[in-house]
Amino acid sequence: MPELPEVETVVRGLRPVLVGRTLQGLWCDWPRAVHSPSLEEFADRVRGQRVLAVERRAKYIVIQLEHDYLLVHLKMTGRLYVSPCDRVQEADRWVHVRFPLDGAEELRFSDSRKFGRVYLTSNPTRITGDLGPEPLAEAFSAAEFAQRLKLRDKGIKALLLDQTFIAGVGNIYADEALFRARIHPLTRSRDLTDAQITTLYETVRAALADGIAREGASVNWYRKADGSRGSAQDSLFVYGRAGQPCRVCGTPLQKIRVAQRGTHFCPSCQSFEGV
DNA sequence: CGGACAACCTGGCGGC
DNA sequence: TGCCGCCAGGTTGTCC
Numbered sequence: 312m313p314e315l316p317e318v319e320t321v322v323r324g325l326r327p328v329l330v331g332r333t334l335q336g337l338w339c340d341w342p343r344a345v346h347s348p349s350l351e352e353f354a355d356r357v358r359g360q361r362v363l364a365v366e367r368r369a370k371y372i373v374i375q376l377e378h379d380y381l382l383v384h385l386k387m388t389g390r391l392y393v394s395p396c397d398r399v400q401e402a403d404r405w406v407h408v409r410f411p412l413d414g415a416e417e418l419r420f421s422d423s424r425k426f427g428r429v430y431l432t433s434n435p436t437r438i439t440g441d442l443g444p445e446p447l448a449e450a451f452s453a454a455e456f457a458q459r460l461k462l463r464d465k466g467i468k469a470l471l472l473d474q475t476f477i478a479g480v481g482n483i484y485a486d487e488a489l490f491r492a493r494i495h496p497l498t499r500s501r502d503l504t505d506a507q508i509t510t511l512y513e514t515v516r517a518a519l520a521d522g523i524a525r526e527g528a529s530v531n532w533y534r535k536a537d538g539s540r541g542s543a544q545d546s547l548f549v550y551g552r553a554g555q556p557c558r559v560c561g562t563p564l565q566k567i568r569v570a571q572r573g574t575h576f577c578p579s580c581q582s583f584e585g586v
Numbered sequence: 587c588g589g590a591c592a593a594c595c596t597g598g599c600g601g602c
Numbered sequence: 603t604g605c606c607g608c609c610a611g612g613t614t615g616t617c618c
Contacts, residue, residue, distance in 0.1 A: 386612050424595045
């Protein structure tokens with residue numbers, strides 16, 4: 312679920328409550344959630360390390376420790392937050408990993424579908440090394456986007472979802488960016504005009520930036536680090552709005568299957584001949 | 587290289 | 603209410 316804007320929002324919420332804290336160890340009731348190293352080594356190594364920074368790379372939460380990096384990928388339903396650890400009434404049934412902190416609190420990783428993973432590594436590029444550029448990075452230009460796009464030839468929606476092409480775009484924001492650019496999701500990347508490519512560069516960034524400004528889209532499981540919802544779901548143009556009128560032209564929105572993902576678009580605004 | 591599909595998992599929802 | 607099938611913000615591996 313969480314895409315770049317949601318992960319960025321979680322990171323911003325965690326930063327003030329986590330930086331400076333010391334991790335005391337590792338508790339886990341679902342060993343597969345710990346990708347690497349082994350549970351034993353993970354617990355030994357993480358114990359006593361202070362949190363120096365909380366950052367984001369694509370959809371990974373990157374927690375810089377004194378000697379290692381703790382990476383977390385939320386996948387579809389993961390949540391990461393700090394909470395008191397002495398609660399008798401446990402509201403969250405899906406906590407599978409806990410990192411006790413100083414001061415009777417703990418960093419929790421909760422994940423109902425159990426797809427999410429945590430990693431501990433001294434070299435995070437071993438995990439994030441194949442990821443494409445950050446679409447919101449200052450240094451990421453329209454020219455670079457166009458250049459990278461022209462090296463590939465596949466359906467544009469599938470390309471936007473490809474994390475080695477652009478890092479951080481997921482199903483919601485891919486649909487939103489394509490709608491804003493008035494590009495049909497099945498268009499082959501080689502068939503895009505230069506003008507469409509430039510527009511898409513802008514709309515990808517705008518859709519993501521708006522998502523961050525609204526603190527993420529709480530369509531289902533996503534919550535901010537403090538447990539509250541974002542508001543981006545209330546201002547989406549097409550995602551989750553099949554059958555409802557297009558906010559621009561009023562035509563009923565359609566939902567189809569593209570790259571094995573539910574794909575929402577306006578058949579009028581995003582027709583193949585719509586340019 | 588690209589596309590299709592299965593896996594990994596559980597929960598929520600609509601239909602009957 | 604209960605059961606069933608379908609769907610879900612992601613990624614990875616396999617096969618063609």
